[in-house]
Amino acid sequence: MPRPISVLLLALSLFTVTFAVNLQAPLYDVYAVESNVGATAVTVAFAAYVGGLMPTLMLLGGLSDRIGRRVPIALALVLGVVATALLVHIPGWSSLVIARVLLGVGTGLATTAGTAYMTEILGEHRARTAALIVTSATSLGFGGGALATGISLGIQGPTLMPYSYLALFGVAPMLTLIAFGLPRVDLPRKVSILRLPVFPAGTWMFGAAMALAWSTTGMTIAVVPLELAENDLGGWTGLVIFLAIFAGFLCQPMARRMTNNQALALGFVLIPLGFLILLSGVWLNALVLVLAGTCITSAASYGFTYLASLAEVSLRAPTDRARATAGLFVYAYFGFSLPVIASGALADWFGLLMALIIFALAQIISTMAIVLMWKRWSVRSAPAFR
Structure with missing residues (x-):
């Protein structure tokens, strides 16, 4: 199989896997109403994704x-179909939790x-290009699923079987079969099936940045739509979630021209x-x-954080790239889930707007602390000249 076609099919497979992840996001409030649950339960279901992924x-x-x-990629495509089919047949909060766990795996x-x-x-000499293609495909997937469902609901009206679900059911099985036809360029090693992540030396700040950045994305995807629904803006949820990811995709070529540290x-x-701008918009409606x-x-x-972080850990662990990527996403998904669950609880106690304000304060403090630690680490790590 020619290399460009292999790259395209692999990118399309990664896009489809991540397309399924937020496919159901515009229907969160519907599933919540079906099961008569509040904001905490919705954010727990959202974060159940991390319960499978971590x-x-x-x-x-x-x-x-x-x-x-090839096998893990094919299995991921199958899990996306199974999770979505579960929500079609048994819509509700419990099914959403199970589906999100499967999507996380x-x-x-x-x-x-x-x-x-x-x-x-x-090839190894194009590791940064490979990282760019992966981040582009997954970014489009994470955002595209929510947008596709939002558009489908706009066309169809209220439904639990939007066209976006049907698109997944049609494309994912074909890609599952195609995955086994991709070239076998890797050399499987006789290592333990259970292998812990690797955290390459000197990359902690990239992991911390991913945790901070994706906590913000998690809030935008899980909590902000609840506030939009309260203000009769729920129809914009799909677009908001899409923009929460797609705008970053547009910035990736710019990020590629910068150093990872920049x-x-x-x-x-x-x-x-x-x-802060988003919060002001929620405050002022x-x-x-x-x-x-x-x-x-x-x-x-x-855009900047995701590409820089993935490229950095990939370059620093050439012989353990899969486990190093796992280590980076451990950071990212701790940030993606825990603040969202905490904010859901705060929303039930003090209201959605106050939960967003508290998160914003915590975010600013955390950013300042990480930047100060990074600056001190950089000074200590700099070579001394006499």
Whole structure:
């Protein structure tokens, strides 16, 4: 199979796996009403995704080193279909929790295997290009699923079987079969199936930045739509979630022209700035500010921070790329889930707006602390000249 076609099919597979992840997001409030649950339950269901993903990263992040890259990617596609079919047949909060767990397992398998596989197809000398393709495909997938469902609901009206679900059911099985036809360029190793993540030396700040950035994305995807629904703006949920990721995709070519440290530093500036603008939009019920803030946080999360971090750990662990990617996503998904669950509880106690304000304060403090630690670490690590 020609290399460009292999790259395209692998990227399409990664896109489809992540497309399924947020496919159901515009229907969160519907599933919540079906089961008569509040904001805490909705955020717990959202974060159940990490309940499936984290054990996969912690224990199976290096699985593809043993069994090859193709099987985990094919399995991830199957899990996306199963999770979505479950929501169609048994809509409700309990099914949403189970579906999100399955989607988390699939994402963990696909992203670790896919990053290593893309580099092996393109060659070690193009590791940063491979990282760019993976981040682009997954960014479009994470955002595209929510947008597709939002558009489908706009066309069809209220339904629990939007066209976006049907698209997944049609495409994913074909890609599952195609995955086994991709070239076998990797060399499976006789290693343990259960392998812990690797955290390459000197990359802690990239992991911390991912945790901070993706906590903001998690809030935008899980909590902000609840506030929009309260203000009769629920129809914009799909677009908000799409922009929360797609704007970052648009910034990735710019990030590629920067050094990893430069991209990371810019991300630290944009993360709190964007969320403050978004928060002001929620406060003033101004949709334009909500969308603008969402785009800025997306630029930080899925543009500069995501690409810089994935490229850095990939370069620093050439012989353990799958496990190093797993280590990076351990950071990212701790940030993605825990603040969202905490904010859901705060929303039930004090209201959604107050929960967003508390998160914004915590975010600013955390950003300042991480930047100060990074600066001190950089000074200590700099070579001394006499």
